[in-house]
Amino acid sequence: MPIYPAGSLNTAALSAPDLYVQQVPPKTRYINGVPTDILGIVGVASWGAVNSPMLIGSPADAALKVGVQQVRKYDLATAIAVSIQLGASNLRAVRVTDGTDAAATTTLKDSAATPATGATLTAMYTGSLGNTLSAALTAGTAANSFKLIVTMPGVQPEIFDNLVGSGAALWQSLVNAVNNGISGIRGPSQLVVATVGASSLAPQLTGGTQSVTFTGGSDGAAGVTDAMLVGADGVTAPARKGMYALRGANAQVVNLVDLTDSTQWPAMLSYGQGEGAYVVTQGPAGASYATVSGSLNTAGVDGYGLKVLVGDWVYWFDTVNGQNRMLAPATFSAARVAGLAPHLSVLNKSLSNATGTQRSLAQQPYSNGEIGAINTARLDVITNPCPGGSYFGHRSGLNCASNPAQNGDNYTRMTNYLSLTLAASFGWVVGQLHTADLRRQVKSTIESFLQNLVDQNMIGDPNGGPAFSVQIDKQNNPDSRVALGYMQADVQVKYLSVVRYFLINLEGGQSVSITVANNPRS
Structure with missing residues (x-):
């Protein structure tokens, strides 16, 4: 009784009488959405690749990977700290x-009268954090052996014991x-690399330690510069620099820290739409909405x-450096976007760690006319108050598309989410x-995924219409296309709309006549 995986046996050409078993995988497939909370941040740091x-x-x-925040432009550690506070x-x-x-480097010396270098230790990465490294060479645990200890503040010391020779x-x-590393005991150093020197003498140990x-x-x-943050693209990963190094990292939101050069925006838009990412940026500090527009x-x-946000920069209290710092609004905005589900907008959502903005500290609140102009200009702004109360938040929730059917945060996020999920799920086809079976299998898998989104209130029609449709049949797959190897699925999805304008019609007065239905229905 031979057993075969499905597809490996030609059932139309059997010759030996026997019982044949084919192992058929389940025809029902389920797919899960891709992560939407990955935030890509590009900036400068004191450590790391x-x-x-x-x-x-x-x-x-x-x-451990980039160092602590510093008061400087493009600082990666600062943007990371802000982002983590906002839930990213x-x-x-x-x-x-x-x-x-x-x-950073150092050398271990031998015991000659004029000491020679026995080994050079070099920090694993470039950066000023490497200057906090230290090393100590002492007697090892075993007789006639040595021990090397490499330390960095906040990191578990690396110990290389029982070195002999x-x-x-x-x-x-x-x-x-x-x-x-030392076989069976520990792996290679994660802090330094070593190169051998010219010495042929024993190490110099003063008081038992060097x-x-x-x-x-x-x-x-x-x-x-701003252009360096955008970087350069390349066919292979090592050639990619700056923003383009995020290719393949699945970052659906991107923040190039403190970038304000508008000549870089076309490249950023092209990257975002080609990679399925939402790139967030801003105008220079203090630039009005008219200037940024x-x-x-x-x-x-x-x-x-x-x-794109206007140049009304945001203040944040830096507990490491003990000061209230003015930071680019995109640092807050990108983190808030990444921390939300893709069907939601940042409009009117609280930014809990903002302590002020340039306009709020100058006691120059935005008028409704200015907020309207910012929306019309395809920009966003962080300010206080918001429609929901006295907190800092976004007042437009828009991207920079002029098409009103595409200009919401939720359009960008949901479109990218659905596109990337479908792209990641059907390569097996x-x-x-x-x-006909393949068509049914693909159709049912897509419909099952979209129905899950309906059940989670991520897509739908509040007026009761269908939330999606999936077509894979002879109408969109004619013989002429099928013969050439094509299979086409036409998918339509209705996004839930973000409420931007809530209108209440109030009729009040002593002469108002009110009629209440006996059987009210919603």
């Missing part, structure tokens, strides 16, 4: 430099342990992949035979 997305999910992660906890941080960044062999043993500190680490941040029109940017 350059032009490579780093996964950060907590303040501790941030301290699935971050992809990309560090950029101006090319002058350097890794004589002269040059000992130094090589130390280098191998640091770079490759202690060294690292120097020379620099961030390469002083010369960074002019820049938007001059740049020729019109599409749902970019959100390619290579299958185009059959």
Whole structure:
């Protein structure tokens, strides 16, 4: 009784009489939506890989991978701290430099009268955080052995024990342990790399220990520009820089920290719509909505992949540096967008960590006319009060598309969410035979996914109409197309509308006549 996976047996050409069993996988498939909370942030840092997305999910992660926040432009650690406070906890941080960044180093010396270098230790990454590293070489636990301890504040010390050998062999043993780990005991260092020196003598131990500190680490941040944050695209990952390093990281919201150069906006919009991401940016600090609107029109940017805020920057209290700092509004906006489900808008949602804005601290609240002009200009602004109360929040919830059917935050987010989910879920169809069963299977899978969204109140028609339709039949798959290898699914989805204007008609007075129905119905 042979057993075959379905599709591996030619059932039309059997020759030996027997019982044949084919293992058929379930025909009903279910798909889950892609994550929508991944926030990509690009800026400068004092530690970490350059032009490579780093996964950060907590303040501790941030301290270990990019360092603590500093009072400077483009600071990645600051943007991460703000974002985590606003509920964005699935971050992809990309560090950029101006090319002058350097890794901190130190040397371990031998016992010669004029000490020679036995091994050079270099920080794993460039950046000033590497200057906090230190190392100590002491006697090991085993007899006639040595122990190397590498430390960085806030990080578990790395210990390489029982290093043996004589002269040059000992130094090589130390280098191998640091770079490759010690088999069965520990892995390679995550803080430093080692290179062997010219010494052939034993280490110098003063008082039983040789202690060294690292120097020379620099961030390469002083010369960074807005254009460097956008970076350059490339066919392969190592060639990608800045924003383009986020390709493939599944970041559906992107913040290029403190970027205000409107000449970069077209590239940002193109990236957003091509990658299925919502890129958030702003005008320069203090720039009015009229100025930013002019820049938007001059740049020729019109599409749902970019959100632009006016130059009313936001204040935030930095507990690390003990001061109230003025930060770019996109840092707050992008984090709030990423922290919401894709069918929701940031309109009228509270920003709990904002302490003020330039306009609010100057006691210059926006008039309804100004808010209307900002909406008409395809911009957004963070201000206080909001329609829901005295808190800081967004007053438009719009992207920079001029098409009113596409200009809501929820349109961008839901369109990207549905597109990326479907794209990630049906690659298995390619290579299958185009059959009626395949059509039914694909159709039912899509319908099942969309029905789940209806049940979660993420899509629908409040007036009772259908929320979606899926067509895969002979009407949209004629023989002429099927013969060429095409299979087409036409999917329509009705998004829930965001309430922007709530109108209450109040009739009051002593002469008002009120009639109450006996059987009121909603």
